[in-house]
Amino acid sequence: MAGFFHAEFIARGLVWPPHVSATGFMRAILLSLILLPVCAAAAAQTPPETQAPSPPPAAPSNASPPTLDTVLVAGEQPGPGLWKVTRRDSDHVLWILGTQAPLPKTLSWRSDEVEKIIAQSQEVLTDAQADVKIGFFRTMFLLPAALSAKKNADGATLKQVLPPDLYARWLPLKERYLGKDDGVERLRPILAANELYSKAIGKSGMTNKNALWPVIEKIAKQHRVSIREIEVEIPVDNARQAIDDFKSTAGQLDIDCLATTIQRLETDLGAMRARANAWAIGDLEKLKSLPYPDQRSVCLNALAANANLREKLADARKRLQTEWIEAAEAALWDNPSTFAVLPISELVNADGRLATMRKKGYVVEEPQ
Secondary structure, eight states, rough: OTTTTTOOTSSSSSSOOOOOOHHHHHHHHHHIITTTTTHHHGGGGGGGGGOOOOOOOOOOOOOOOOOOOOOOEEEOOOOOEEEEEOOOOOOOOEEEEEEEEEEEEEEEEEOOOHHHHHHHHSSSEEOOOEEEEHHHHHHHHHHHHHTTTTTGGGGGOOHHOOOOOHHHHHHHHHHHHHHGGGGGGGGGGGHHHHHHHHHHHHHTTTTTTTTHHHHHHHHHHHOOOOOEOOEEOOOOOHHHHHHHHHHOOOOOOHHHHHHHHHHHHHHHHHHHHHHHHHHHTTOHHHHHSSSSOOOOHHHHHHTTSHHHHHHHHHHHHHHHHHHHHHHHHHHHHHEEEEEEEEHHHHOOOOOOOOHHHHHOOOEEEEEO
16 A cells, blocks of 8 residues: 555455456455555664554644645656766675655656666666565455454444544544545554545645656566566465454554654655755755654554564564675675665665665765
């Protein structure tokens, strides 16, 4: 889905999409509810299990949906320059484009520099992605349980689950961004948070869709440069147990996730737009200077409240990072030139994957 889980949640409603297979539907549910949040956590400075839960933010006085003053850039923009990683004993180079979400909907990315680099490269690396495998018959058997995991226990509504003051803050945001979607009122708070965030981004002139990758993929194919997709298969030995584990996380931390998401939409949409603009025009210093409140760590805390999910999330996060770094190192040894993409937060984070490469002895140069 185009939200902080960065996954396409095709199981949003109760109707099985006719164009999606049973297996695909079930995988989407498992990834969206249980596993894909780890992709969003890849840039976090500490693993989910070590992060202290944050209390729900207090309601601001006279809270109301924000007025947005920042005008989003439009038209063709250059985006940021490329990070350069080299081996000290070689002239082999890994070029990395930092991706940003959300970005302006009307942005047309000018890719002249990227096309030149890709054209002379031997390989393009994707970011690491998570996936699960589950059989058709198990899928059919587990669909009812997975769908029920989306809802509050006993069919409760958000009005019944949330504290009155938090529900009062939820209502104007729901009206503004979700309209008359009453189905969301029966979703778990953590899933309602994602629906709200996703729609708010869209109605604020931004998008979480990856508009960069289709351009990169097209360029690579045009120049016959191989694309290495780094996919990490997440084992789900007992899918029903995983669903039950997710259901067990309902409670205060689940509510905290929605509270923190509401707080971010009340206070940070203007800064989100400023960050989107800074990326579009390639202003790295501006991008670094802007505050970056992020509700995802609180939402991950809700999942990490279950020991089984906490272990699975930590393991998946570690594997996503490790497999990308291993692929990057192999490329630096094998290829004179390699092109890669990573979230820009990974590139400026003191504990991100680029920092890990630096600690391993590689020379890392920021764009000028």
